[in-house]
Amino acid sequence: MAKRSLAEQLDEVLQAMLVSLRPRPEEAPDRNLAALMRVAQELRELPREEFRATLKSDLQRRAIMSEGAAAPPARTGKAQAGAVHYQRPGLTSITPYIIVRPAAQFIEFLKTAFEGVERMRMPAPDSSIMHAEVAVGNRAIEVSDGNEQYPTAPAAVHLYVDDPDAAYARTLQAGATSFYAPTDDHPSGDRWGAVKDPFGNHWYIAKPRGWTPRPEGLRSVQPYLHLREAHKMIPFLEAAFGAEAMGVHKSSEGAVLHATIRIGNATLEIDEAHGEFQPMPCHLHVYVPDTDAVYAQALRAGATSIETPQDKPYGDRAAGVKDAWGNSWFIATHLGR
Amino acid sequence: MEAAQSDPAKFDALYELQFERVYAFVATRVRNRATAEQLTSEVFHRALANLPGYEWRGVPFAAWLLRIAANAIADQFKRAAREFPAPDDPPEPAADLDLQASEIRAIEHRAQLFRLVGQLPEVQKQVVYERFVEQRSIREIAQRLGKAPGAIKQLQLRAVQNLRAQMAGGHG
Numbered sequence: 001m002a003k004r005s006l007a008e009q010l011d012e013v014l015q016a017m018l019v020s021l022r023p024r025p026e027e028a029p030d031r032n033l034a035a036l037m038r039v040a041q042e043l044r045e046l047p048r049e050e051f052r053a054t055l056k057s058d059l060q061r062r063a064i065m066s067e068g069a070a071a072p073p074a075r076t077g078k079a080q081a082g083a084v085h086y087q088r089p090g091l092t093s094i095t096p097y098i099i100v101r102p103a104a105q106f107i108e109f110l111k112t113a114f115e116g117v118e119r120m121r122m123p124a125p126d127s128s129i130m131h132a133e134v135a136v137g138n139r140a141i142e143v144s145d146g147n148e149q150y151p152t153a154p155a156a157v158h159l160y161v162d163d164p165d166a167a168y169a170r171t172l173q174a175g176a177t178s179f180y181a182p183t184d185d186h187p188s189g190d191r192w193g194a195v196k197d198p199f200g201n202h203w204y205i206a207k208p209r210g211w212t213p214r215p216e217g218l219r220s221v222q223p224y225l226h227l228r229e230a231h232k233m234i235p236f237l238e239a240a241f242g243a244e245a246m247g248v249h250k251s252s253e254g255a256v257l258h259a260t261i262r263i264g265n266a267t268l269e270i271d272e273a274h275g276e277f278q279p280m281p282c283h284l285h286v287y288v289p290d291t292d293a294v295y296a297q298a299l300r301a302g303a304t305s306i307e308t309p310q311d312k313p314y315g316d317r318a319a320g321v322k323d324a325w326g327n328s329w330f331i332a333t334h335l336g337r
Numbered sequence: 338m339e340a341a342q343s344d345p346a347k348f349d350a351l352y353e354l355q356f357e358r359v360y361a362f363v364a365t366r367v368r369n370r371a372t373a374e375q376l377t378s379e380v381f382h383r384a385l386a387n388l389p390g391y392e393w394r395g396v397p398f399a400a401w402l403l404r405i406a407a408n409a410i411a412d413q414f415k416r417a418a419r420e421f422p423a424p425d426d427p428p429e430p431a432a433d434l435d436l437q438a439s440e441i442r443a444i445e446h447r448a449q450l451f452r453l454v455g456q457l458p459e460v461q462k463q464v465v466y467e468r469f470v471e472q473r474s475i476r477e478i479a480q481r482l483g484k485a486p487g488a489i490k491q492l493q494l495r496a497v498q499n500l501r502a503q504m505a506g507g508h509g
Contacts, residue, residue: 007490015475017415036498040497042447042450044469047364047373048466051377052360055377056349059385128430307432
């Protein structure tokens with residue numbers, strides 16, 4: 001019988017090794033075979049490439065988010081002084097406007113789960129809620145039953161609270177379901193839990209760990225947008241609202257792992273939709289110095305109009321646009337009347 | 338090290354340096370791919386969380402990581418023993434890391450081999466992953482790569498020969 005090639009010999013013993021069988025004895029094994037098999041033995045433990053890459057990106061996400069959280073305060077000129085003339089008192093540059101039904105029950109949820117304080121409620125003629133404001137921490141959430149123009153749209157919100165474990169427990173008592181209980185192992189480095197409330201909103205309930213909030217205090221409420229092609233949202237917000245990306249962290253493939261974006265004196269967060277955290281087009285209320293200018297900029301940046309700028313009876317000049325991801329932006333300037 | 342402490346984003350540079358070492362250490366002790374991955378992940382997450390507390394007290398960073406790994410493995414054995422107690426359970430490995438020089442050499446050797454796989458010509462690397470990690474048959478790999486089975490066996494041989502030559506070179 002002709003002597004078999006080294007490639008054949010190696011494959012036979014290798015195959016036996018992989019299936020844990022004893023190979024048939026080679027009549028006159030190649031003298032290099034034993035040394036090659038020692039290498040092959042060790043290769044059985046070779047880590048998966050995908051695991052190596054995924055773990056790396058998880059760690060990057062975690063390292064980066066804790067870095068972003070500890071970033072120094074942005075200089076925002078007038079915004080540093082606290083109340084800004086073009087913003088309605090009690091609101092900041094960005095406020096989530098959550099339209100869910102029944103809004104009255106949702107307000108009760110905010111009170112129970114997050115110690116929300118109802119500041120205002122304007123009923124519609126049919127006794128639904130046209131508009132309400134609930135203070136949560138040092139920020140606010142606006143609430144409505146909505147209408148045809150502004151339909152129901154649950155949102156995702158990142159909340160900083162004093163005691164995330166207690167808040168998490170209260171959300172569950174109030175009917176929320178858990179994504180996960182507060183953990184110190186969240187990529188942000190913060191203590192962080194996540195729930196979905198009975199109205200479909202996501203709440204990411206967190207407390208800073210290992211960093212100190214800015215002198216003006218934590219931003220208790222930050223809208224969190226999970227987006228497809230999230231990287232395209234950043235130039236849109238820059239062009240439409242003069243936003244500033246405070247920290248954009250991407251995977252090696254260019255997907256946004258996390259970004260914090262500032263408009264005026266408030267921030268929102270975005271990331272590439274993943275897993276259970278899929279896009280939830282929502283409504284956002286943005287106070288700007290000049291509604292007409294921002295409305296025009298937003299259209300040039302690719303948004304479509306919901307309503308043109310108008311003076312509203314409640315003392316704001318306001319307009320509405322929809323971005324390419326389906327989020328509605330109420331653009332407003334408080335006229336101080 | 339200091340770079341990673343002051344800028345956690347630089348942690349990924351450390352990861353590149355240390356991944357194979359930690360994985361080799363863990364995989365040598367647990368022998369189960371899923372568990373090895375879970376523990377390796379745990380080690381790096383713990384390390385990242387504790388990075389600000391890491392102090393240079395004559396303990397090199399790699400040794401610090403392996404100590405975290407040894408603790409993670411010990412915890413894992415305890416968990417497994419609680420969940421599936423068996424009379425012939427092996428004794429718990431000590432969390433104290435007292436590696437013999439020969440063990441350290443073996444871990445370094447294996448880590449170096451893992452790194453070298455990444456430097457193989459692309460198609461040889463593919464064959465190595467398909468064969469050793471995915472444990473596919475020669476026939477299956479041939480189909481996936483659109484080559485004849487004989488060619489795959491040759492690529493497999495070349496890859497292992499390359500690795501062996503480079504490992505021997507690396508050790509003088």
